Every structure is written in C-alpha cells, then in structure tokens.
Amino acid sequence: MKLARVRLRSAAGGLMITRHNGIPRPRISSIQSMRGVAATLVLATHAIGIAADTSTGWFTLRDVFNFDEFGAIGVDLFFIISGFVMAYAVADRSGVGPAAGFLGMRWVRVAPPYIIASLIMLPIAIFQNMPPTGLALFNAISFVPWLDSAEYSVPVLYLGWTLSFEVSFYLLVAITVSSGLSRKIGWLGVAMVVMVALGQLFTGAPFLVRWFTNPILLEFTLGILAYVIWKRGLLIQYKWFWACAGVVSIAALIPVAVSGDIPMAKMESIMDGSMSLDRVILWGVPTFFIFAAVLAFDWQRAGRFSRLCASLGDASYSVYLIHVPALACVTFLLRRLPYNVPADVIFLACMVVGLASGFLFFRLLERPLTAFLRGRAAKLAVRISAVLRSAD
Numbered sequence: 001m002k003l004a005r006v007r008l009r010s011a012a013g014g015l016m017i018t019r020h021n022g023i024p025r026p027r028i029s030s031i032q033s034m035r036g037v038a039a040t041l042v043l044a045t046h047a048i049g050i051a052a053d054t055s056t057g058w059f060t061l062r063d064v065f066n067f068d069e070f071g072a073i074g075v076d077l078f079f080i081i082s083g084f085v086m087a088y089a090v091a092d093r094s095g096v097g098p099a100a101g102f103l104g105m106r107w108v109r110v111a112p113p114y115i116i117a118s119l120i121m122l123p124i125a126i127f128q129n130m131p132p133t134g135l136a137l138f139n140a141i142s143f144v145p146w147l148d149s150a151e152y153s154v155p156v157l158y159l160g161w162t163l164s165f166e167v168s169f170y171l172l173v174a175i176t177v178s179s180g181l182s183r184k185i186g187w188l189g190v191a192m193v194v195m196v197a198l199g200q201l202f203t204g205a206p207f208l209v210r211w212f213t214n215p216i217l218l219e220f221t222l223g224i225l226a227y228v229i230w231k232r233g234l235l236i237q238y239k240w241f242w243a244c245a246g247v248v249s250i251a252a253l254i255p256v257a258v259s260g261d262i263p264m265a266k267m268e269s270i271m272d273g274s275m276s277l278d279r280v281i282l283w284g285v286p287t288f289f290i291f292a293a294v295l296a297f298d299w300q301r302a303g304r305f306s307r308l309c310a311s312l313g314d315a316s317y318s319v320y321l322i323h324v325p326a327l328a329c330v331t332f333l334l335r336r337l338p339y340n341v342p343a344d345v346i347f348l349a350c351m352v353v354g355l356a357s358g359f360l361f362f363r364l365l366e367r368p369l370t371a372f373l374r375g376r377a378a379k380l381a382v383r384i385s386a387v388l389r390s391a392d
Contacts, residue, residue: 028088028295028298029298029306030294030295030297030298031081031084031085031295031313032309032310032313032314032316033294033309033310033312033313034077034081034291034294034313035078035081035313035316035317036309036312036313036315036316036319037074037077038074038075038077038078038081038316038320039074039078039312039315039316039317039319039320039358040074040312040319040355041070041071041072041073041074041077042071042072042074042075042159042320042323043071043319043320043323043350043351043354043355043358044071044351045068045069045070045071045072045074045265046071046323046324046327046350046354047327047346047347047350047351047354048061048062048067048068048069048071048347049068049069050327050330050331050334050346050347050350051343051344051346051347051350052068052343053331054331054334054335054341054346055334055340055341055342055343055346056340057340057342057343058342058343058344059343059344059347060343060344061344061347062260062343065258066258066259066260067257067258068259068260068261068262069260069261069262069265069266070253070256070257070258070259070262070265072262072265073253073265073283073287075162076219076279076283076284076287077287077291078162078166078320079162079165079166079216079219079220079222079223079284080219080220080222080223080226080284080287080288080291081223081291082166082169082220082223083169083189083219083220083221083222083223083224083225083226083227084223084224084226084227084230084291084295085223086169086170086173086220086223086224087173087185087188087223087224087227087228088227089102090102090173090176090177090182090185091182091183091185091231092182092183093177093182094177094180094182094183095177095178095180096178098177098178099174099175099177099178100174102170102173102174102177103170103171103174104377105374105377106167106170108370108373108374108377109370109374110143110163110166110167111141111143112369112370112373113317113318113321113361113365113366113369113370114140114157114160114163114321115140115141116365116369117157117321117322117324117325117361118140118155118156118157118160120322120325121156121157121324121325121328122156124325124328124329125156128328132155132156133153135147135148135153136153136154136155136156137155137156138153139152139153139154139155139160139164140155140156140157140160143160143163143164143166143167143168144164144167144168144171144211145164145207145208145211146208148207148208148211149206149207150207151207151271151272152164152207152211152271152272154267154271157321157324157325158267158324159320159321159324161267161270161271165214165216165217168211168212168217169217169220172188172191172192172212173188176188185224185227185228186224186225186228188224189221189224189225189228192217192218192220192221193218193221195212195213195217196213196214196215196217196218198213199212199213199214199215200213200215200277210273214270214271214273214276215273215276215277215279215280216270216273216276216279216280218277218280218284219280219284219287222280222284222285222287222288223288223291225288226288226291226292226295229292230292230295235292235295235296236296238296239293239296239297242289242292242293242295242296243293243296243297245289245292245293246289246290246292246293246294247293248289249285249286249287249289249290249293250286250290252286253283253286256282256283263275264278264279264282264283265279311359312355314362314367315358315359315361315362315363315366316358317362317366318358318359318361318362318365318366319354319355319357319358319359319362320358321358321361322357322358322361323353323354323355323357323358326353326354326357327350327353327354330349330350330353334346
C-alpha cells in the first residue's frame with residue numbers, strides 16, 4: 001500500500017503540489033497571488049468599517065466611491081481556490097488510508113494557526129463583553145457545527161464561519177477519496193449540486209443537514225469545475241474566451257462594488273442560507289470567470305513584484321486570521337484618542353497593521369509550526385503505512 005503525500009509550497013510566486021512519488025506537477029504560479037488578493041480584500045472591508053465607525057470626517061472610499069462591504073468577495077475567491085486546489089491535491093489518491101491522511105494534513109494546515117489566533121482573540125472578546133458560548137468554543141475546535149441545533153454558534157474569531165464551510169468541504173472530498181472516485185473528482189461537484197438542490201426542497205430539515213446543503217458550498221464546486229476545465233487543457237486552448245469572460249465579469253461587479261451596503265456580504269445571511277444562492281450567482285460565478293482567466297494566463301516571472309505577490313500569498317492565511325484581533329486593538333486605541341483622526345488615515349493604518357501583523361504571525365508562528373507538525377504527521381503516516389503493509 002503506497003502512501004500518498006501532498007506537500008504545498010510556494011516558489012517564485014507559485015504553488016506546487018508534490019505527489020507521493022516525488023514527481024512535481026506543473027507549477028501554478030497565480031494561485032498564491034490570488035490567495036493574497038483574497039486576504040487583502042477581506043482586510044480592506046474590515047479596515048473600511050473601522051475607519052467609518054471611528055471617524056466623523058471625510059472618507060474617500062465611502063464618500064466618493066461608496067466602497068463598503070464588497071471586499072467580502074475575497075471569501076468567495078478563497079472558496080473557489082480551495083475547490084480547485086483540493087481537486088488538484090487528491091487526483092492520485094484513493095482509499096480509506098489516503099483519505100484519512102488527507103484530512104490529517106488539512107487539519108495540520110488549518111487548525112493550529114486558527115486555534116492560536118482564537119486564543120489571542122479570546123481576551124479581547126471578553127474585554128468587549130462578548131464572551132463566547134460553549135457551543136461557539138466547540139465550533140472553534142471542531143469547525144463543523146455538529147452540536148448546533150437551530151443556528152450556527154459563531155466562534156470567538158468570527159471568521160471561523162468560513163473555515164467551518166471549508167472543513168465541511170474537506171469531509172466531502174475525503175469521502176470521495178475513500179470511495180475511490182478522486183480521479184473523477186467532477187462527480188463530487190455533481191453530487192454537491194444535487195445535495196444543495198435537495199436541501200432547497202426540504203427547508204425544514206435539521207440544522208446539520210441544512211448546513212451541508214447550504215448553497216454557498218457551490219462555490220467549492222466552481223473551483224472543482226475550474227480544475228476539470230484546466231486539466232483538460234480548455235483554459236489554455238480557449239484562453240482568449242476566458243480573458244473576455246473575466247473582463248466582462250469585472251465590469252459586471254463594478255456596480256456591485258460601489259453600491260455601499262450589501263446584504264449578502266453579511267455572514268448572518270450566508271450562515272442561515274437566506275442569501276447564499278444570491279451570493280453564488282452574483283459574486284461566485286463572476287469570480288469563477290475571473291479566476292479562470294487569471295489561471296489561463298498563468299506565468300512565472302522573476303522580480304520584486306512576483307516575489308511580493310508570492311510573499312503575500314504565502315502569508316494570506318495568517319493575514320486573514322490575525323488581522324481581526326490586530327484591528328480590534330487599533331479600534332480600542334482610536335476610541336480613546338482625544339481628537340478625530342481622518343478616516344482615510346485610519347484606513348491606511350489598518351491596512352498596514354493588518355498586513356504587518358499577518359506577515360509577523362506567518363513568519364513567527366504559522367510557518368515554523370506547520371512545518372514541525374507536518375514533519376511529525378508524515379513520520380506518523382509512514383509508521384501507519386508500514387503497519388498496514390505488514391498486515392497485508
């Protein structure tokens with residue numbers, strides 16, 4: 001029994017997946033850059049909110065461009081990227097052992113940084129008189145809301161709702177791998193579409209059923225679709241079609257970006273599923289075409305800009321997690337200043353603090369911790385594989 005092992009790393013701005021046989025697949029240099037863009041968009045939305053709430057002066061992004069909550073589309077981009085990367089990662093895996101290994105490596109990648117960021121956020125939440133409930137603490141550890149009965153209990157680090165959907169998708173991928181269908185990963189996308197459709201028919205189903213049939217999961221399906229198209233060479237073959245589709249999608253999103261308050265950008269409307277389908281259609285589909293267009297014109301170039309994009313992509317998860325407690329501290333300081341700070345200055349300061357704290361968290365905690373845990377997990381997997389081989 002061969003042990004399938006997937007390792008993600010970035011080099012020269014690219015994403016490479018190394019298979020168990022050590023042969024690298026083609027590098028996809030734009031994936032990491034798009035992760036960086038997604039994290040920066042989410043950070044920008046929160047920075048805009050803080051600037052608007054803590055300043056009474058002129059704010060260019062709101063008063064001129066009416067740019068408010070559109071940056072939440074970074075979450076949709078994250079979901080599509082995840083759908084693509086997970087399909088790419090499990091293409092040569094099959095069986096229960098590889099499925100368990102896949103889940104283990106995903107836990108090592110996702111859980112430790114999130115738990116640490118949540119522990120940093122916990123005293124801040126308590127200080128703000130918003131202590132988490134027991135179910136919220138459970139969701140911060142389990143990710144999937146197994147114990148919620150009526151509604152989702154938001155973790156102390158509220159961005160955890162996106163990771164809950166992410167891990168739910170991982171479980172579906174693991175089931176696909178264990179059943180031996182990973183080489184036909186497109187069928188997982190079909191199954192997810194059917195699941196969501198059935199979920200819309202049975203609205204009175206238990207909460208957990210509604211969670212796994214939430215239409216927002218279709219954005220992972222869009223990522224799987226992008227992988228299938230890419231694998232068949234249709235992105236390169238028809239790259240100018242994808243380029244035109246990407247440009248049209250950007251043009252279609254501009255009116256939404258400057259529309260101010262956007263109800264479907266709020267996490268409550270997604271967690272309860274009330275606007276999930278609207279978001280998939282109005283944000284997810286255009287983001288899919290933009291993602292495909294960027295992927296079709298993937299390139300590798302040396303230079304400062306490429307290295308900057310690679311670095312931002314590498315640190316994107318840390319930026320995504322740690323900017324929330326970092327900006328909470330900024331808000332605390334701003335509210336205690338005896339004078340008004342211009343909103344534009346606050347926005348720029350929040351962006352700098354969010355990015356800087358993310359890079360710091362990545363270099364000091366996420367990168368070394370993930371490397372250490374992956375090494376331990378790989379050794380454990382080798383031992384388990386050896387035991388299974390001897391049992392055969």
